[in-house]
Amino acid sequence: MPMDKPFSGASQIHALRKRLMEQTKWSISTSLSSKDAHVIRAVQTSKNLEAIYNLLFEQTLEWYALHFPEIRQMVRDPLNVLGIVVRAGPRSKITREVAGQFYTDDYSIARLTDAAAKSAGGDLDENALRAIQGVAQTALDIKKEQTRLNDFVVRQMKDLAPNFSELATPTIAAQLLAKAGSLKHLSELPGSTIQVMGAEEALFSHLKTKTRPPKHGYLFNHPLVKPLPKHARGRMARTLAGKLAICIRVDVFGQSRVVDQYKPALEALSKRLAKSSPRARKSLNVRRR
Structure with missing residues (x-):
């Protein structure tokens, strides 16, 4: 199919270059001015x-x-x-x-x-x-x-992220955001990644020397995780991270409030884990939403 105006000539190349530069400048400006x-x-x-x-x-x-x-x-x-x-x-x-x-x-x-x-x-x-x-x-x-x-x-x-912040606490939510680099990237991460964010050194050590993998990163300081006995923190952090992954996606791509659906079950799980023994932890289940 013949082109009406073949792409040639210094003027057209200059115009295209200018247009691409303006688009890039706009993209960078938008990115840097984001909250x-x-x-x-x-x-x-x-x-x-x-x-x-x-x-x-x-x-x-x-x-x-x-x-x-x-x-x-x-x-x-x-x-x-x-x-x-x-x-x-x-x-x-x-x-x-x-x-x-x-x-x-x-x-x-x-x-x-x-x-x-x-x-x-x-x-x-x-x-x-x-x-x-x-x-x-x-x-x-x-x-x-x-x-x-x-x-x-x-x-x-x-x-920015009302569901995510309320469930994670604003401080931990901000730490996770800073580690991810942007809200959009954070919303693309699975719960398993969110669970160990902030524990990169321990994760690297696990991959390199086959030591035990980390069970939590920033989530260690969460009020539902930190007070628990050592054997129960990983279970709590894993479940919490899964719900956080859902909350951040809702905050980025939707407008609804979903955090109230998860808080009661997570709080109940934390209470049960606090009373559990290392042998009993596998029998504990959290009600799925």
Whole structure:
């Protein structure tokens, strides 16, 4: 069949190239402006902030312990350690009033103030104190920013994937999304893949050295999985992942609410597994939906 206008000539090639470039630019712009791309970036940034926060806390604790070594045993919460460094400064100023900002019981308050008064730590000059407080304040600021980022992620996930987020919890849902790379790709994954997402190192070790395969990744921290005895977590994670695979497909390709169909059965299964013994786990069944 003869063509009306044969595809030839520099002008036609230039026009086609321009058209393809515009289409590619539009596709990239659409992809980068999608909400899931912002959630993924927020999750990755929050993870980086957590690493920086932990590093700054460790450095603050090591440094301040030269002046008040007993604080290692007295104060376990990192935020409390940082708060004491910033608000009190030298151990001589760790009064009952300051300690009361971090503890509510008299025993803990008296224990901390007594340790500060009898500390065997070295002296701390004003310049060193300001330096330590600066690092501690930076760590606190980073933790606040991380909290704001996490709040943003939770709000966005509830909007993007309501069924998936409610069943997985918004935090775990965001972690799974970040690992998958996009909502569309996540919706294409089977439950067996979702179950072990976040456990790639253990999975690689299994494939390479034939160790036991991982039973869960991010889902380990799910409230229906984590409290269970070790022998029951894999069963719970597998069943949960199967329902999550359905929920994310509904969120991406439909508009209905389906999570209420699965939550009661999953909660009932978790309760039964919590009471099960390793030998009895094979006899437990969850009602299929």
